[in-house]
Amino acid sequence: MAPRANRAGAGLGGDPHQASVKEHHLASVKPHPASVKQHHASAKQHRFCVPPGQLHDGTVVFSDEQWHQIRAVLRLRPGDMVRAFDGATPVDHVVQLVGPKEGTVVGTRPQPPEPKTRLVVYPALLQRDKFEPVLQKLTEIGAAAIVPVLTARCLVREPADDQRQARWRAILREAAEQCGRGVLPALLPTQTFPRALASAEGSRFVAYEREPRRQLRDVLRSAPGTVSVFVGPEGGYTPEEADCAEHAGAHLITLGPRVLRTETASPLLAALVLYELGDLSSGHSDDA
Structure with a gap:
């Protein structure tokens, strides 16, 4: 017995003629609102x-890499729903x-609000x-900007080249896709x-691990703004760097009695700032 034809659309396997007919039909017929709502639960899980x-x-064109993920990894087919954001x-x-x-595009959904505080992190x-991982976690937590900093004890002595910068930006995009955030x-x-101290x-x-007592909440203003x-x-x-920071008007603070890895300290401090300023309260989008 001959195998049954795969009914998936072009680019996803199956008969090319059937696929082209189905693609034309899907492109020209707007889906019923109930259909959009039915697929909404799965759509919010796959964001690009x-x-x-x-x-x-009203048309979204995916990159080759995104289409490979849609087709080969997620196994989605024409008619399935995803989400896209810019x-x-x-x-x-x-x-x-x-x-x-x-x-x-068959509809829109609001995203969770961005923090009122503009948080700039200098790891x-x-x-x-x-x-x-620091870039990933800072994106998830809600940092508005990230500025890598060269310090006296950095093991890495040179700024990132173009290839590394491109990889970092891809990490930010993927983190935003996963966590539901819409603004990178x-x-x-x-x-x-x-220079970072002067421009912040x-x-x-x-x-600063040698700061004995001053905690973030002791010096953090309650009004939203830039931090x-x-x-x-x-x-x-x-x-010497600690002295430089104080002379520039920055506050030296402790993150507690334990010595933290630097890749732990950056996300922790970012989360503490937003928590103290009330920016980690629930802000769910309307999924109705």
């Missing part, structure tokens, strides 16, 4: 960040897949296996510690 130029006039505006577009690398530049944090060029805006806090936080490398800041 696409540049604004790939989301135009990384700059707080809206998720509900997208119905219609064919190779394309989808049709010391670390080795790859330690720095990349800005990834700014690497700076030296003195708002209230500035430096985690800049600094975390040193594996060996911590030097006494």
Whole structure:
């Protein structure tokens, strides 16, 4: 007996003629609202960040890498729903897949609100296996911007090249896709510690293991605004760097009695700032 034809659309396996007919049908017929709602639960699990130029006039064009994930990893087919967002505006577009690398926008959903506090994190530049998780966690927590910093005790002595920068931006996108966030944090060029201190805006806090008593809540303002936080490398800041921070008007603070790894300290300090300012309260999007 001959095998039954695969009914999936073009690009997902199956008969090319059947696929082209189905793609034309899906592209020309707007799905019933009940169908969109039925697929909503699965749609919110699969989010893709696409540049604004790939989301135009109700059509989304996915990259080759994204389409490979949709087709080969997630095993989705024409008619299935995903979400797309552009990384700059707080809206998720509900997208119905219609064919190779394309989808049709059939609705929108609001995203959880961004923190009212503009949190800028200045983590010391670390080795790859330690720095990349820091970027991921800071995106999930809600940092508005991330500025890598070269300090006296950094083991990495050179700023990232273009290839590494591209990888870092991909990590930010993937973290935002996973956590439901719609606005990507800005990834700014690497700076030296003195330059970073001088250019940092708002209230500035430096985690320093030799600070005996002053905690974040002792010096953090309650009003939302810009907050800049600094975390040193594996060996911590030097006494000279701590003096430099105080002379620049920054607050040296302790993160508690235990010695934390630097890749732990950056996400922890970011979360503490947003928690103390009430920016980690529940802000669910409307999934009705």
